[in-house]
Amino acid sequence: MENVFDYEDIQLIPAKCVVKSRTECDTTVTLGEHTFKLPVVPANMQTIIDENIAVFLAENGYFYVMHRFKPEERKSFIKDMKNRGLIASISVGVKDQEFSFIQELAEENLAPDYITVDIAHGHANSVIEMVQHIKQCLPDSFVIAGNVGTPEAVRELEKAGADATKVGIGPGKVCITKVKTGFGTGGWQLAALRWCAKAATKPIIADGGIRTHGDVAKSIRFGATFVMIGSLFAGHEESPGETIEQDGKLYKEYFGSASEFQKGEKKNVEGKKMFVEHKGSLKDTLVEMQQDLQSSISYAGGSSLESIRHVDYVIVKNSIFNGDKIY
Numbered sequence: 001m002e003n004v005f006d007y008e009d010i011q012l013i014p015a016k017c018v019v020k021s022r023t024e025c026d027t028t029v030t031l032g033e034h035t036f037k038l039p040v041v042p043a044n045m046q047t048i049i050d051e052n053i054a055v056f057l058a059e060n061g062y063f064y065v066m067h068r069f070k071p072e073e074r075k076s077f078i079k080d081m082k083n084r085g086l087i088a089s090i091s092v093g094v095k096d097q098e099f100s101f102i103q104e105l106a107e108e109n110l111a112p113d114y115i116t117v118d119i120a121h122g123h124a125n126s127v128i129e130m131v132q133h134i135k136q137c138l139p140d141s142f143v144i145a146g147n148v149g150t151p152e153a154v155r156e157l158e159k160a161g162a163d164a165t166k167v168g169i170g171p172g173k174v175c176i177t178k179v180k181t182g183f184g185t186g187g188w189q190l191a192a193l194r195w196c197a198k199a200a201t202k203p204i205i206a207d208g209g210i211r212t213h214g215d216v217a218k219s220i221r222f223g224a225t226f227v228m229i230g231s232l233f234a235g236h237e238e239s240p241g242e243t244i245e246q247d248g249k250l251y252k253e254y255f256g257s258a259s260e261f262q263k264g265e266k267k268n269v270e271g272k273k274m275f276v277e278h279k280g281s282l283k284d285t286l287v288e289m290q291q292d293l294q295s296s297i298s299y300a301g302g303s304s305l306e307s308i309r310h311v312d313y314v315i316v317k318n319s320i321f322n323g324d325k326i327y
């Protein structure tokens, strides 16, 4: 494949500003039947989202995807969200009991608004069968399927009935798939996104590898409707997971969904655990993300996310940071 690049190799080129203030720039995005404040969703991982964060995000107009690692709590979670008049958005795997779970949701009239089929290697018959099963049992639920890294996979999942596909195999911060298997989109996630987006007829969620707020704009430029982010959302006051103090500084744990910590055993481990600096409140990060994206829109010469899709860009191989750090 020609022109392989990643987030830090790209700079978007500014176009003439058409707004008087960045507050005029609209960061909202529609996915399925709902419109959200930002094209950003926290990763469906156990150290990134829990019930409280899901309620906060849904109440405040943000999209969320609940993780699937407490399977026995999913029905009560859906009921609770529905009772509060909030969007219900859950994840499922592909094992046999997950097929039965979908059947039960249909029988109990508990259709979630969004269901994410969340598997490491999403270009698989098991995922295709799960998407078809969901569409048959719960036709009104919006189905996100992944993760994949090729146009062929995007086409097959869309053909199976997926309403959106999630792109990203191995670019994640706590991911070790790339080193343990030699496969994935790690190191060229942005180019993989572009490759997949050219084949997609439905929304793509770019998943993994976002390290700065500017990477959100770059993802949109290269074809994403949404981005899923783990590491930038880890370490907040509200984040689930252990907090530790070292040399007077607070840190919080962030571990991979395929890590030993998640699995409770050393089998097919493709994730690791790290501690990230305590970042304060999630609400503040979301506000800053929105402001930065509004600024991106203004540099794109428009007043909505659409304007970012059409800007020119340059490839500046591995040089944009020039030794700089954000903080």
Ligand SMILES: NC(=O)C1=CN([C@@H]2O[C@H](COP(=O)(O)OP(=O)(O)OC[C@H]3O[C@@H](n4cnc5c(N)ncnc54)[C@H](OP(=O)(O)O)[C@@H]3O)[C@@H](O)[C@H]2O)C=CC1
Residues within 6 Å of the ligand: 093, 094, 095, 118, 119, 120, 121, 126, 147, 168, 169, 170, 171, 172, 175, 177, 208, 256, 257, 258, 268, 270
């Ligand atoms: N985006 C990414 O790069 C990655 C994300 N993850 C995350 O980790 C979590 C666990 O993922 P996962 O291991 O898929 O979930 P599960 O452990 O639930 O596995 C789901 C099913 O898929 C099978 N399976 C998993 N990987 C493969 C493979 N490479 N080839 C064939 N079958 C496979 C498993 O069987 P068996 O275990 O017997 O093989 C199992 O039956 C998920 O949340 C996932 O998103 C994990 C790795 C990469």
Ligand SMILES: Nc1nc2c(ncn2[C@@H]2O[C@H](COP(=O)(O)O)[C@@H](O)[C@H]2O)c(=O)[nH]1
Residues within 6 Å of the ligand: 043, 044, 045, 147, 168, 169, 170, 171, 172, 173, 174, 175, 176, 177, 178, 207, 208, 209, 210, 228, 229, 230, 231, 232, 255, 256, 257, 258, 259, 270, 271, 272
């Ligand atoms: N290879 C692995 N990927 C994982 C694992 N757990 C989660 N993930 C993926 O990472 C992103 C988040 O990436 P980040 O760069 O924003 O931190 C997440 O949404 C998953 O797709 C894992 O154990 N192994």
